[in-house]
Amino acid sequence: xxxxxxxxxxxxxxxxxxxxxxxxxxxxxxxxxxxxxxxxxxxxxxxxxxxxxxxxxxxxxxxxxxxxxxxxxxxxxxxxxxxxxxxxxxxxxxxxxxxxxxxxxxxxxxxxxxxxxxxxxxxxxxxxxxxxxxxxxxxxxxxxxxxxxxxxxxxxxxxxxxxxxxxxxxxxxxxxxxxxxxxxxxxxxxxxxxxxxxxxxxxxxxxxxxxxxxxxxxxxxxxxxxxxxxxxxxxxxxxxxxxxxxxxxxxxxxxxxxxxxxxxxxxxxxxxxxxxxxxxxxxxxxx
Amino acid sequence: xxxxxxxxxxxxxxxxxxxxxxxxxxxxxxxxxxxxxxxxxxxxxxxxxxxxxxxxxxxxxxxxxxxxxxxxxxxxxxxxxxxxxxxxxxxxxxxxxxxxxxxxxxxxxxxxxxxxxxxxxxxxxxxxxxxxxxxxxxxxxxxxxxxxxxxxxxxxxxxxxxxxxxxxxxxxxxxxxxxxxxxxxxxxxxxxxxxxxxxxxxxxxxxxxxxxxxxxxxxxxxxxxxxxxxxxxxxxxxxxxxxxxxxxxxxxxxxxxxxxxxxxxxxxxxxxxxxxxxxxxxxxxxxxxxxxxxxxxxxxxxxxxxxxxxxxxxxxxxxxxxxxxxxxxxxxxxxxxxxxxxxxxxxxxxxxxxxxxxxxxxxxxxxxxxxxxxxxxxxxxxxxxxxxxxxxxxxxxxxxxxxxxxxxxxxxxxxxxxxxxxxxxxxxxxxxxxxxxxxxxxxxxxxxxxxxxxxxxxxxxxxxxxxxxxxxxxxxxxxxxxxxxxxxxxxxxxxxxxxxxxxxxxxxxxxxxxxxxxxxxxxxxxxxxxxxxxxxxxxxxxxxxxxxxxxxxxxxxxxxxxxxxxxxxxxxxxxxxxxxxxxxxxxxxxxxxxxxxxxxx
Numbered sequence: 001x002x003x004x005x006x007x008x009x010x011x012x013x014x015x016x017x018x019x020x021x022x023x024x025x026x027x028x029x030x031x032x033x034x035x036x037x038x039x040x041x042x043x044x045x046x047x048x049x050x051x052x053x054x055x056x057x058x059x060x061x062x063x064x065x066x067x068x069x070x071x072x073x074x075x076x077x078x079x080x081x082x083x084x085x086x087x088x089x090x091x092x093x094x095x096x097x098x099x100x101x102x103x104x105x106x107x108x109x110x111x112x113x114x115x116x117x118x119x120x121x122x123x124x125x126x127x128x129x130x131x132x133x134x135x136x137x138x139x140x141x142x143x144x145x146x147x148x149x150x151x152x153x154x155x156x157x158x159x160x161x162x163x164x165x166x167x168x169x170x171x172x173x174x175x176x177x178x179x180x181x182x183x184x185x186x187x188x189x190x191x192x193x194x195x196x197x198x199x200x201x202x203x204x205x206x207x208x209x210x211x212x213x214x215x216x217x218x219x220x221x222x223x224x225x226x227x228x229x230x231x232x233x234x235x236x237x238x239x240x241x242x243x244x245x246x247x248x249x250x251x252x253x254x255x256x257x258x259x260x261x262x263x264x265x266x267x268x269x270x271x272x273x274x275x276x277x278x279x280x281x282x283x284x285x286x287x
Numbered sequence: 288x289x290x291x292x293x294x295x296x297x298x299x300x301x302x303x304x305x306x307x308x309x310x311x312x313x314x315x316x317x318x319x320x321x322x323x324x325x326x327x328x329x330x331x332x333x334x335x336x337x338x339x340x341x342x343x344x345x346x347x348x349x350x351x352x353x354x355x356x357x358x359x360x361x362x363x364x365x366x367x368x369x370x371x372x373x374x375x376x377x378x379x380x381x382x383x384x385x386x387x388x389x390x391x392x393x394x395x396x397x398x399x400x401x402x403x404x405x406x407x408x409x410x411x412x413x414x415x416x417x418x419x420x421x422x423x424x425x426x427x428x429x430x431x432x433x434x435x436x437x438x439x440x441x442x443x444x445x446x447x448x449x450x451x452x453x454x455x456x457x458x459x460x461x462x463x464x465x466x467x468x469x470x471x472x473x474x475x476x477x478x479x480x481x482x483x484x485x486x487x488x489x490x491x492x493x494x495x496x497x498x499x500x501x502x503x504x505x506x507x508x509x510x511x512x513x514x515x516x517x518x519x520x521x522x523x524x525x526x527x528x529x530x531x532x533x534x535x536x537x538x539x540x541x542x543x544x545x546x547x548x549x550x551x552x553x554x555x556x557x558x559x560x561x562x563x564x565x566x567x568x569x570x571x572x573x574x575x576x577x578x579x580x581x582x583x584x585x586x587x588x589x590x591x592x593x594x595x596x597x598x599x600x601x602x603x604x605x606x607x608x609x610x611x612x613x614x615x616x617x618x619x620x621x622x623x624x625x626x627x628x629x630x631x632x633x634x635x636x637x638x639x640x641x642x643x644x645x646x647x648x649x650x651x652x653x654x655x656x657x658x659x660x661x662x663x664x665x666x667x668x669x670x671x672x673x674x675x676x677x678x679x680x681x682x683x684x685x686x687x688x689x690x691x692x693x694x695x696x697x698x699x700x701x702x703x704x705x706x707x708x709x710x711x712x713x714x715x716x717x718x719x720x721x722x723x724x725x726x727x728x729x730x731x732x733x734x735x736x737x738x739x740x741x742x743x744x745x746x747x748x749x750x751x752x753x754x755x756x757x758x759x760x761x762x763x764x765x766x767x768x769x770x771x772x773x774x775x776x777x778x779x780x781x782x783x784x785x786x787x788x789x790x791x792x793x794x795x796x797x798x799x800x801x802x803x804x805x806x807x808x809x810x811x812x813x814x815x816x817x818x819x820x821x822x823x824x825x826x827x828x829x830x831x832x833x834x835x836x837x838x839x840x841x842x843x844x845x846x847x848x849x850x851x852x853x854x855x856x857x858x859x860x861x862x863x864x865x866x867x868x869x870x871x872x873x874x875x876x877x878x879x880x881x882x883x884x885x886x887x888x
Contacts, residue, residue, distance in 0.1 A: 022412065025876075055864070057822050068860065068862070068863050074668055093857075098860040129845070156823070157820065166368075166371075171290075173291065173370055176371045176373065178374045179820070181820040182826055184826065188370050189358070189369035189370045189372070189373040198368065198370065
């Protein structure tokens with residue numbers, strides 16, 4: 001049997017956060033500490049089941065001695081750090097970053113928590129100009145099959161879907177960021193349709209999308225018809241019956257019909273990720 | 288990797304040959320039958336990923352574009368997912384993604400200097416005569432504006448440069464296309480003068496001959512370094528107080544010491560020759576005029592930090608420099624100054640030449656690493672810093688061309704004697720790139736401490752003795768100043784105190800007749816075009832900034848626009864990942880503060 005290497009013991013560090021001295025384990029990120037201390041910190045590109053890419057910059061905090069603000073999601077805390085999470089500087093950056101996104105992307109179908117943060121920071125992008133006069137990512141949705149809709153005018157380029165498709169979950173690598181600057185976008189090679197790409201329809205990209213750019217076709221269609229009603233939906237937790245792995249499923253049911261399937265991000269088996277069968281193989285239940 | 292899904296498109300015979308030749312030494316990344324475990328396959332894939340950028344260059348040059356068949360084949364043999372490779376290919380300006388309409392693509396610079404001298408007319412003329420033309424960001428030939436890069440299929444790229452500002456015509460370009468010669472472009476008005484150090488050989492010694500180089504003290508510094516040992520070299524560099532010449536002015540000795548003290552191996556020495564700051568052409572001048580000096584300096588740096596691999600990342604728009612550096616590397620190898628047992632010692636060191644493909648952001652050190660490694664040139668979050676986690680995640684020292692070449696005279700003179708030039712902590716000499724409305728544009732070498740006025744006067748002053756309206760100091764990432772600053776000594780301390788920066792040594796002069804609002808808008812457009820798109824403040828912030836400037840030039844700004852510019856500036860500085868976002872608003876805001884947009888307000 002292979003020996004399991006025991007890493008060096010991790011020491012405890014102490015930091016000051018918003019005036020309060022707190023202890024943390026060496027290697028913890030500033031965001032870890034914020035979450036432990038109950039400090040609500042907005043995040044768009046961070047997720048507990050993905051490697052931090054620190055691109056959205058809404059989680060920035062002020063660290064004494066640092067020339068710029070630092071992304072809390074990926075910055076390990078250091079002993080003696082003095083951190084402010086709600087200074088004028090922090091609030092100004094978070095607000096404007098949300099406004100820059102709001103001015104260029106359709107944020108209407110973002111998750112509830114994203115909407116709450118936007119409200120908290122009083123996001124108002126109107127001074128950038130009306131959307132028909134300024135650059136936006138407006139474009140028609142890509143509907144290429146009966147399972148997914150990719151509505152890239154809602155895409156904030158958080159890279160989550162790319163990560164979930166790649167080394168953080170699926171190792172399929174069907175999508176990546178292409179182009180550069182404001183023209184950067186998520187794409188398959190030469191923009192071939194999803195069925196022609198390496199996509200295996202695991203739906204893990206949909207599972208991590210925070211703005212509704214990637215959705216189940218069922219959800220997209222119901223939203224277009226105006227019948228999507230999250231408030232009346234019931235979520236039932238069960239175990240997937242297709243194989244012996246034991247993935248937890250959350251069935252989202254509206255009007256006694258399954259409309260979407262997810263898995264909890266903190267579940268020990270799935271880390272929130274599923275396969276095509278667990279994610280989409282439920283039609284037989286209601287036929 | 289067998290578990291990747293590739294497309295069905297096939298490469299042309301030429302594309303296949305080009306890629307196979309690139310892989311001739313290490314072979315494709317296929318998994319062998321006895322290798323069931325992914326680990327060994329993954330390692331081989333990792334080794335080959337760094338060939339992606341060279342492979343894309345091969346495809347572009349072979350077919351005039353990155354064709355689906357060619358890319359598919361490159362992905363198969365390198366073991367790279369096609370979507371990722373497509374993401375890398377679309378990151379760079381010099382790669383086309385559509386079947387080319389013509390064999391030659393003419394990139395005409397319409398950036399800040401070139402647009403003063405008829406770039407836009409040239410673009411129209413070339414289009415009228417049936418050429419395929421693409422407006423380009425600064426091509427680093429600002430002393431002979433407007434400048435042109437001709438990207439060709441199956442042939443070497445060419446540059447076309449006129450005798451002086453404002454004289455390049457479509458007819459000249461036809462001549463260059465027929466004669467197929469690369470025009471040497473160094474413009475060093477001080478050539479051959481006494482007291483030059485960095486430029487002493489430029490324009491005097493044959494840049495293609497190692498014998499010529501050796502006659503002018505070539506490789507003396509390396510021999511000395513090999514005698515005194517790595518620690519003493521770093522000590523001399525530290526004593527000299529040499530600071531980085533790429534813009535950030537970080538002390539070179541400190542950087543080298545940090546890498547030399549790392550436990551991890553291998554270590555790398557990277558030369559950042561991705562000179563793309565608008566208005567900068569000093570590194571090109573050295574690389575074209577004295578390529579052996581850079582190779583020697585890189586070898587010394589590699590020796591002192593304990594690196595066996597040197598990586599020279601050259602901007603793709605410099606075909607003349609590429610040819611001469613390639614020659615210098617080959618000649619140095621032949622003469623025992625590169626490779627194994629250098630100059631008869633036990634020191635081994637070799638240099639890989641990497642060509643960029645049109646991306647300003649790849650001059651950012653961590654973006655440059657990603658670019659070499661075969662990923663998109665997106666900067667990494669720092670810390671960790673390159674000294675511990677650099678190229679391939681390993682300890683790396685990365686230095687600018689001019690910085691490295693200074694090491695030669697530090698070793699020849701001795702660190703303390705070197706430190707006697709210049710002032711205080713601004714030691715040594717500095718290259719200045721003079722362009723715009725000066726009489727003799729070109730690269731000049733001056734000791735630190737010279738005033739801005741003297742710098743401009745050495746270049747013959749302003750054309751027709753017109754009044755200076757503004758000077759762009761330090762490049763697009765620098766700031767504008769007015770003639771009030773003419774007596775400012777050009778040192779790191781004085782410029783910092785005055786709230787400006789020497790940056791990469793750009794001194795671009797504008798006279799009263801120049802359309803400054805247009806220039807400022809072009810700078811904003813530059814950052815919009817060159818942002819990598821990774822982080823929100825820069826990706827969207829640079830766009831909103833350019834839109835505000837466009838409203839200013841149209842004479843229709845919103846009431847809140849100035850406030851918006853200031854807010855954007857604060858947030859791009861505070862929340863962006865890298866230096867591009869941090870500096871994208873500097874020149875724009877300085878122009879507003881100096882009232883340079885007044886005409887339209």
